Amino acid sequence: MLEVSQFNDRVTCVKTASPLGGQAIMWVYAYQIGDVVFDAGCANAIDELRAYKRMNPVNRVVVTHNHEDHFGGCSAFLPEADVLAGPVTLRAVHKPYELPEFFGFVWGQPPPVKQARCLDESTILVGDYQFEVLDLSGHCEEMIGFWERERRWLFSADAVPLPSRKQMAMPEENIPKMIMRMKEIRDMHVEVLFDGHRGPIEKPQEHIEMRITFLAELHQQILRMAEEGKSLVEIKEVLGFPEPWYLPNTENRFAVDHLIRSLLEDTV
Numbered sequence: 721m722l723e724v725s726q727f728n729d730r731v732t733c734v735k736t737a738s739p740l741g742g743q744a745i746m747w748v749y750a751y752q753i754g755d756v757v758f759d760a761g762c763a764n765a766i767d768e769l770r771a772y773k774r775m776n777p778v779n780r781v782v783v784t785h786n787h788e789d790h791f792g793g794c795s796a797f798l799p800e801a802d803v804l805a806g807p808v809t810l811r812a813v814h815k816p817y818e819l820p821e822f823f824g825f826v827w828g829q830p831p832p833v834k835q836a837r838c839l840d841e842s843t844i845l846v847g848d849y850q851f852e853v854l855d856l857s858g859h860c861e862e863m864i865g866f867w868e869r870e871r872r873w874l875f876s877a878d879a880v881p882l883p884s885r886k887q888m889a890m891p892e893e894n895i896p897k898m899i900m901r902m903k904e905i906r907d908m909h910v911e912v913l914f915d916g917h918r919g920p921i922e923k924p925q926e927h928i929e930m931r932i933t934f935l936a937e938l939h940q941q942i943l944r945m946a947e948e949g950k951s952l953v954e955i956k957e958v959l960g961f962p963e964p965w966y967l968p969n970t971e972n973r974f975a976v977d978h979l980i981r982s983l984l985e986d987t988v
Contacts, residue, residue, distance in 0.1 A: 722761075722768035723747075727912075727920045730754075730849075734772065735919070736761030736793060738826055745826050748789040749919050751875060754846040755779040757801075758866060758875050759916065761793035763828030769796035780804060782839060784856075784877035785863035786812035788819060790916065792830035803836035808862035810838055822969040839864075851875070858897035860890075872911035879905060882917045884930045887961040889979035891972075894986045895935060902932045942983045955980055 721744050723735045732752040737744035750759040757778050761769060773796060783791045783805040791813050794803045805813050816830040844851040844866060851866035856879040866875040879901050889895060905913070906928045913924035921927055945955045961976050 722765050722772060724772065727751075727914075731914075731920070732776070733919055734761060734769075736765035736769065738762065738764040738828065746789075747917060747919075748827075749914070749916055750793070751914055752776060752778065753849060756844065756846045757781045757797065758914075759784055759790045759877065760797065760803075762789045763792035763830045766793055766796045766828070766831075769793045773797055773800070780844075782844065782866070783809055783813060783836075784865065784875075784916070785809055785860050787860065787878070788816065788823065788830050789827045790877065791816075791833075792828055794833045794836065795831045798833065798835065803833050804839040805836060806862045806864055807838055810836055820969075820971045820973065822966070822971070823973070856901055858894050858901045860892045867908070872909060873914065874905060874908065874910045874912070875914040876905065877916045880913065880915060880924075880928055881931050881935075885934050886931065887959075887979065888963075888967070888974050888976050889982055890974060891978050893978065893982060894988075895979060895982040896939065896986050897988045899932060899935050899939070900988045902928050906932065939983045942980055946984055952977060952980055952984070 721737045721739050725733045727733055730753055734750040734752060735747045737747045748762055750757050750761045755777055760781050760783060778797050778801045781794055781797050781801050781803045786809040794813060803813065813833050813836040815832055819829050842853050844853065849868055851868050854865045854867050856863045856865040856877060859878045863877055865877055865879060906925060910924055913921040915921055942955055945958060956976055963976065967974060
């Protein structure tokens, strides 16, 4: 599935998803400014992305991180566009990891893009826009965002969690670092947060603060329980976080245990 909307006369929102019963399972956003697209959507929408490209020329695709919902559609923009990514992300774009069946259904298996090359620039120029490339790692080992300082726009990928109360995580997520990144973003006084799943959020301070507060308080609660001698299993029982129906289908890619472990063990 693909839906296109205009945030304003310069920013196009390109939403991709896989359908279930005629509805999107979960939208993921790419953004086009001029001839540049930030992120590429999911592989299950490649045919729609090719049709989009025919009407909207794209010369560069810049990928934020190595999750399949953000780089899966890169091949749709070939051969006209250069595909650029950081060194860790580039490995996945060149040789995508094999998805478990559930995620293949939700997003689609990304085709390899051998032509992709490393993003070396610290600033991406698009017409009169200057996007500073920022380190937003935390959600995964390497994630970048794009900061237009004059307009106070931040293309933040998945730096700000989708739920206000994040209650599960992936093994690669460093939750203390995610909290730190969100505090950094909050202190930038962003006017528009171009989120990877919610779309553009204007004046996002309350949105960000809600997520910081929940995770920071949860962090302290978990550390106190650990100091009392509680095990990870016991901490999980005390928290009592509900586990959604689909969790077993993720083959341990998503789990409450990963969230607790990160808050106990990871540092910034």
